[in-house]
Amino acid sequence: MFKSLYTRVFVIFMSAVLFSLLVGFVTAVLLLQKSNYESLLKMIEDRANIIIEHYDQYNPSDLSLYLSIAAKSAEVGLKLTSTDMKTPQYFNATENEFSCNCEEAITVPWIIDGKTYGLEVLLKETSASGIKEILIVLAVVLLVGGLIMLLSVRYLIKPVKAVTSAAKQIAKGDFDVRLSQHRKDELGALSSAINEMAIELGQLDRERQDFVANVSHEFQSPLTLIKGYSSMILEGELNEAEQKQALNTMINETDRLSKLSDNLLRLAYLESERYAPSLSSFNLAEQIRHTVLAFEPMWSSKGIEVSMDAKRTIIQADQELLDQVWVNLMSNAIKFTPIGGKVHIELKAVIGHAEDVSVAFWDNGAPIPPEDIERIFQRFQKGDRSRDRKVGGNGLGLFLAKTIMDIHGGDISVVHDGDGKAFVVRLPSNT
Numbered sequence: 001m002f003k004s005l006y007t008r009v010f011v012i013f014m015s016a017v018l019f020s021l022l023v024g025f026v027t028a029v030l031l032l033q034k035s036n037y038e039s040l041l042k043m044i045e046d047r048a049n050i051i052i053e054h055y056d057q058y059n060p061s062d063l064s065l066y067l068s069i070a071a072k073s074a075e076v077g078l079k080l081t082s083t084d085m086k087t088p089q090y091f092n093a094t095e096n097e098f099s100c101n102c103e104e105a106i107t108v109p110w111i112i113d114g115k116t117y118g119l120e121v122l123l124k125e126t127s128a129s130g131i132k133e134i135l136i137v138l139a140v141v142l143l144v145g146g147l148i149m150l151l152s153v154r155y156l157i158k159p160v161k162a163v164t165s166a167a168k169q170i171a172k173g174d175f176d177v178r179l180s181q182h183r184k185d186e187l188g189a190l191s192s193a194i195n196e197m198a199i200e201l202g203q204l205d206r207e208r209q210d211f212v213a214n215v216s217h218e219f220q221s222p223l224t225l226i227k228g229y230s231s232m233i234l235e236g237e238l239n240e241a242e243q244k245q246a247l248n249t250m251i252n253e254t255d256r257l258s259k260l261s262d263n264l265l266r267l268a269y270l271e272s273e274r275y276a277p278s279l280s281s282f283n284l285a286e287q288i289r290h291t292v293l294a295f296e297p298m299w300s301s302k303g304i305e306v307s308m309d310a311k312r313t314i315i316q317a318d319q320e321l322l323d324q325v326w327v328n329l330m331s332n333a334i335k336f337t338p339i340g341g342k343v344h345i346e347l348k349a350v351i352g353h354a355e356d357v358s359v360a361f362w363d364n365g366a367p368i369p370p371e372d373i374e375r376i377f378q379r380f381q382k383g384d385r386s387r388d389r390k391v392g393g394n395g396l397g398l399f400l401a402k403t404i405m406d407i408h409g410g411d412i413s414v415v416h417d418g419d420g421k422a423f424v425v426r427l428p429s430n431t
Helices: 005-058 063-074 095-099 131-171 186-234 240-270 284-294 296-301 319-336 385-391 397-408
Strands: 076-082 089-091 105-112 115-123 280-283 305-309 314-317 342-350 353-363 411-416 421-428
Touching: 005 063, 005 076, 005 105, 005 115, 005 131, 063 076, 063 089, 076 095, 095 115, 131 186, 186 240, 240 397, 280 284, 284 296, 284 305, 284 319, 284 342, 284 353, 296 319, 314 319, 314 421, 319 342, 319 353, 319 397, 319 421, 397 411, 397 421
Parallel strands: 305 342
Antiparallel strands: 076 089, 076 115, 105 115, 280 314, 342 353, 353 421, 411 421
């Protein structure tokens, strides 16, 4: 019925106040009537006794005149009866007033000159004395409470409206919106949560834009190269040797596009909620040794000296995913190690953590600048920006490795020493 929260809160509060006042009023009236009942009867009896005492004291000659004057003075109605009187006498009241039982009345015996009379006294004042005052007090309470609630509801609803407005702005893609966080209550916590959400969404939006730009760049560069060489070959601008070199370049760029597509699909699959690692027990040292041997043509052609220090280590993990990690790390080590350089792989238990193992891929290539250490584990980030095209790659290998480590509950980091650097993987032996 009420679409506005402001109206709903106000109506609910006022309904509660009205109900409380009604219950309070009924309770007050009942208590007032109960407490005044005995005093009311006592008041009527006292007035009857005063009328009788004054008559006995002054002994007026005309009883009817005396009772008429006394009834008006005492603000009561009187009814005089006796066995000798055919009809009762009424003073300052009518027969109907006595017969309707609308007011409280008592009857006292009265002996005049040896004859017994019955004097019934009826109070003419309202027995609802005090109810009017109660109604006035309750009305004042309702008015003041309503005004206070009106201001309070406005104070409470104002931040809710601000949150609603901010949520609409965020829904439209404006992630720079910020709410005031000076409140320390639940609404302040809600504003803080909205601000954090806006920051996170803004970061995700920037990452999405960077991702799209990087993917476009990574695809556009080889496609442009392939298109250019294709046109030159079709137009006969290249001799046989140049054509062969162009075709080799086109094949290499096609391989880069294929690897990029595979990595993107793999990342999309790993980051989806549907993915569940396929765990199995295997010898980690043997797996890494197979990876090193698979790259033998590459490191042999550069005259790189490769050594490995690894004992038999059985772990439980996703073997296929870890194989991708070792392929990426070995490939990077060979790329960035100079001709005649050294690469060393070491597998050992983590000191202080008997259940964890570490694998270090060390090379004596150029160190990574400190400002780039965290960046290289992000999407499309490469360790040597000045040689991106020369060394190849698409900047997804280390990010893919970090994602796989996160899935296994491990981590990957870079450690430098005086002669080179090492990518160190820490992995729980039983994930």
